[in-house]
Amino acid sequence: MFSFSTIANYHQQLKDGNTSVAEAVQYYLNNIKGKVHLNAFIEVFEAEAVEKAALLDEQLRAGKELKKLHGVVIAIKDVICYKDHKITAASKILNGFSSLYTATALQYLLDEGAIVIGNCNCDEFAMGSTNENSAYGKVLNALDETKVPGGSSGGSAVAVQADLCMVSIGSDTGGSVRQPADFCGIVGLKPGYGRISRYGLLAYASSFDQIGIFGKNVTDVALLLEIMSAPDKMDSTMQKDGPAEPFTSFHPAAGKKIRFCVFKQVIEHPSLDEEIRDRINESATKLAGQGHIVEYIDFNLLDYIVPAYYVLTTAEASSNLSRYDGIRFGHRSDKATEDLEQFYKNNRSEGFGMEVKRRIMLGTFVLSTGYYDAYYSKAQKIRRLLSDQVTGIFKNFDAILMPTVPATAPEFGAAHQDPIEMYLADIFTVFANLTGIPGISVPLFSHSNNMPFGLQIMTNKQDEVHLLNIADMLMQQYKPALRNK
Numbered sequence: 001m002f003s004f005s006t007i008a009n010y011h012q013q014l015k016d017g018n019t020s021v022a023e024a025v026q027y028y029l030n031n032i033k034g035k036v037h038l039n040a041f042i043e044v045f046e047a048e049a050v051e052k053a054a055l056l057d058e059q060l061r062a063g064k065e066l067k068k069l070h071g072v073v074i075a076i077k078d079v080i081c082y083k084d085h086k087i088t089a090a091s092k093i094l095n096g097f098s099s100l101y102t103a104t105a106l107q108y109l110l111d112e113g114a115i116v117i118g119n120c121n122c123d124e125f126a127m128g129s130t131n132e133n134s135a136y137g138k139v140l141n142a143l144d145e146t147k148v149p150g151g152s153s154g155g156s157a158v159a160v161q162a163d164l165c166m167v168s169i170g171s172d173t174g175g176s177v178r179q180p181a182d183f184c185g186i187v188g189l190k191p192g193y194g195r196i197s198r199y200g201l202l203a204y205a206s207s208f209d210q211i212g213i214f215g216k217n218v219t220d221v222a223l224l225l226e227i228m229s230a231p232d233k234m235d236s237t238m239q240k241d242g243p244a245e246p247f248t249s250f251h252p253a254a255g256k257k258i259r260f261c262v263f264k265q266v267i268e269h270p271s272l273d274e275e276i277r278d279r280i281n282e283s284a285t286k287l288a289g290q291g292h293i294v295e296y297i298d299f300n301l302l303d304y305i306v307p308a309y310y311v312l313t314t315a316e317a318s319s320n321l322s323r324y325d326g327i328r329f330g331h332r333s334d335k336a337t338e339d340l341e342q343f344y345k346n347n348r349s350e351g352f353g354m355e356v357k358r359r360i361m362l363g364t365f366v367l368s369t370g371y372y373d374a375y376y377s378k379a380q381k382i383r384r385l386l387s388d389q390v391t392g393i394f395k396n397f398d399a400i401l402m403p404t405v406p407a408t409a410p411e412f413g414a415a416h417q418d419p420i421e422m423y424l425a426d427i428f429t430v431f432a433n434l435t436g437i438p439g440i441s442v443p444l445f446s447h448s449n450n451m452p453f454g455l456q457i458m459t460n461k462q463d464e465v466h467l468l469n470i471a472d473m474l475m476q477q478y479k480p481a482l483r484n485k
Contacts, residue, residue, distance in 0.1 A: 002027045004166055007072055007220050014060060014071065021060075021071030021115070025053040028073050028117055032164050038140045040158040042078050043086060044118040049073070052115050068227060070113035075159040075168040078119045079126055080106055080211070081200035089202050090134040091124045093330040093351030103200020104235070105169070105211050105228040112227055117165055120155030124353045125321065126171050126204045128152050129179060129422050130412070133355040138412060141183060144451060147409040150180025153212070157184040160214045167224055168214045173204050174309055175404075175429025177212030178441040178456060183409035185443045185452030187471070189213045189221050192461050193436035194239035196225070197232035203320040205313035208433045218442070218472040222247040225464060239462055247468060258292045258470060260284065261397040263299035266428060271406040276453055279445045280403055283455060283474075295397070301389065302427070304382045309430040310359075310423055311366050311379035317356075318363030324351065383434050390435045394460040399470055401457060403428050404441040408451040428456060438464045442471045444478040 002023045004010055013019045032044055056071045076082060079089050081099040088094040102110070110116070123133040131139040131154025141149040142162035149158045153170025157180035160168050170177045172190035181188020190212045198209055211228065215221040226247040232238055262284055267277055288294040324330035326347030333346035352360070366375040393400065406425060432439035438461075441454040455474065459467040 004163070006217055007069070007166065007223060010072070010166070011066055011070065014066065021053040021056045022050070024071060024073060025049050025115060025117070028163075028165055031162070032118070035142070035162050035164065038142055038145075038158055038162055039121055039137055040139055040155040040162065040164060041075070041118040042088070042090065042121050042136050042155070045085070045116060049115050049117050056113060056115075067111075067113035068223065069109055072114045072167065073117050073165045074109060074114050075118055075120050075156060075165040076106060076116055077122050077126075077153050077156045077168075077170040079122065079171055079202040079204075080119075080169065081202070082106060082116060082119070085119065087119070087202070088135070089125045090122045090136055091352065091356065092135045093324045093348070095135075095331060097329070099200075101200065103211075104197040104232040106200065108227050108230055109169075109224065120153070120159055120168065120170075122155050122170070123152035123176075124356050125202070125317070126152040126173055126176055126209075127317070127355050127359055129175070129425050130410075130414075131155065131180070132412065133353055135353065141409055143185065144409070146411050147451065148183065148412055148414075150183035150409065152176040152180075153214070154180050156214055157181055157186060157188065160184070160186050160216060166215075167220050169224070169228075170212050170214060171201055171204075172210050172212040172433070173208045173313060174426050174433050177214065178404050178429050178432075178439055179426070181214060181441045181443070182404035182452070182454040182456075185454075187215050187218060187221050187440065187442055187475075188454075189225065189440045189464075189467075190432060190438060191225060191229070191464055192239075192438040193433075194237045195438070195462070195464065196228045197235040197238055199232055199234035203316075205316035206320060207316065208309075208313055210433070218468055218475055219248060221440075222468050225468075245465065247465060258287075258399060259397045260287060260292060260294045260399050260401050261393060262294065262296050262401050263302065264296050265299050265302045266402055267296070269302070269406070269427070271424065271427065272403060273407040273447075275447050276403050276405075276407070276445075279453075280401065280455065283444070284401060286477075293397075294401075297393075299389070301382065301386060305386070305431055305434065306424055306427050308379040308382040308386075309426065309434055310362070311375050312383065312434075314359045314363030315367050315376055316363070318360045318367065321352075321356070321360055324348065326351070386431070386435050390437060390460075398466060399457055399459050401455065402431075404454045404456040405429070408447045408449060408453050432458050435461075437461050438467050440467055440471045442475055444474060
């Protein structure tokens with residue numbers, strides 16, 4: 001019977017004739033049907049996946065060399081364009097719309113033999129932390145169906161968590177890969193800004209958005225990063241030309257000592273769960289005992305991070321989402337009116353959900369005359385101060401250790417009681433998006449409430465190799481059963 005551990009192991013099974021791509025695809029299709037109540041998928045591409053599996057098996061029998069992702073079954077978040085497939089950002093505003101092209105990052109995966117099994121549910125336009133803000137209904141956490149899976153990439157996280165695919169891709173604007181990875185007990189990587197092309201990713205906040213990766217181990221995540229980080233002339237924000245870096249060769253010389261820092265204000269923050277605080281401190285002590293350098297340092301800008309993030313991202317969202325007006329794109333209301341302004345209001349009021357409306361209105365407010373300098377300009381100054389602090393931190397340290405979230409996955413409905421509490425839950429993840437550095441959440445711990453939680457690691461800009469090495473080192477120490485070979 002087919003089972004999956006790592007891509008490398010899967011490819012070895014294919015070479016040895018112990019399984020086939022068709023068997024793997026059917027395994028995941030059966031799992032998706034058996035766990036349809038989790039609501040992880042908006043659409044499953046069954047016929048297409050079966051057809052491609054048969055083609056790949058025929059190529060293997062013909063003696064063709066396996067590509068890097070030959071027969072690897074992936075799922076994609078419903079904000080990533082896939083030509084001739086529906087893309088809605090989990091919103092009524094794009095109901096029935098099909099993409100005219102494929103996102104560059106996804107095309108790179110397809111070129112290496114990946115099979116897309118379906119597109120995943122998410123918070124509408126990637127706005128949310130619980131995956132409750134979707135026109136298609138909430139996604140359930142497979143470990144405890146009364147708890148949220150995290151957001152906004154909750155469907156992509158659950159697809160990996162519940163064994164509905166091998167790996168998946170989502171997007172991370174303020175923690176939307178790392179936070180659901182934490183809640184679901186899997187690996188979630190947000191590369192540094194500009195590492196992966198954003199061409200074909202529906203925009204929420206363009207200077208924050210980044211395609212991210214979910215997996216059960218670090219080497220599978222590294223392999224997808226290596227493939228997707230190839231250059232793309234369609235995205236001028238990409239950092240480098242030339243070939244992608246060999247992220248799968250991330251292991252350094254044995255015995256290398258790493259300089260870690262931990263922010264005192266994070267560990268002492270009143271919102272942080274006691275058990276999470278204890279495990280982070282114990283991990284720091286363990287690393288110091290192994291000869292690594294671990295220092296607790298002051299970080300006095302913590303309380304400014306979330307306000308700055310929400311001012312800037314909502315401002316960008318109000319601009320990016322203006323195109324969905326019922327004329328250029330989007331839902332067109334059936335209500336009759338001869339007034340153009342009312343026509344737009346009807347289209348957007350009916351098409352957008354409450355959380356998206358809230359953020360558009362906030363973004364429009366902070367950009368409006370009389371408030372631009374009071375809010376938007378100040379938030380940009382905070383972003384500059386954060387960037388300067390990061391530059392100083394990485395002159396003295398190799399990595400930052402931090403909790404991914406303040407607490408384990410909450411029950412459904414908790415965020416609706418107070419939206420501000422939902423925003424504050426992003427306090428430990430938005431830092432990486434504001435500064436453009438890479439971050440990863442690795443599933444190292446289990447809470448007394450039986451829910452998982454992870455450790456977040458961040459490294460300097462364009463230093464994902466070091467990030468992956470540290471993540472893999474910690475996974476080996478804490479989760480040897482998930483070792484990647």
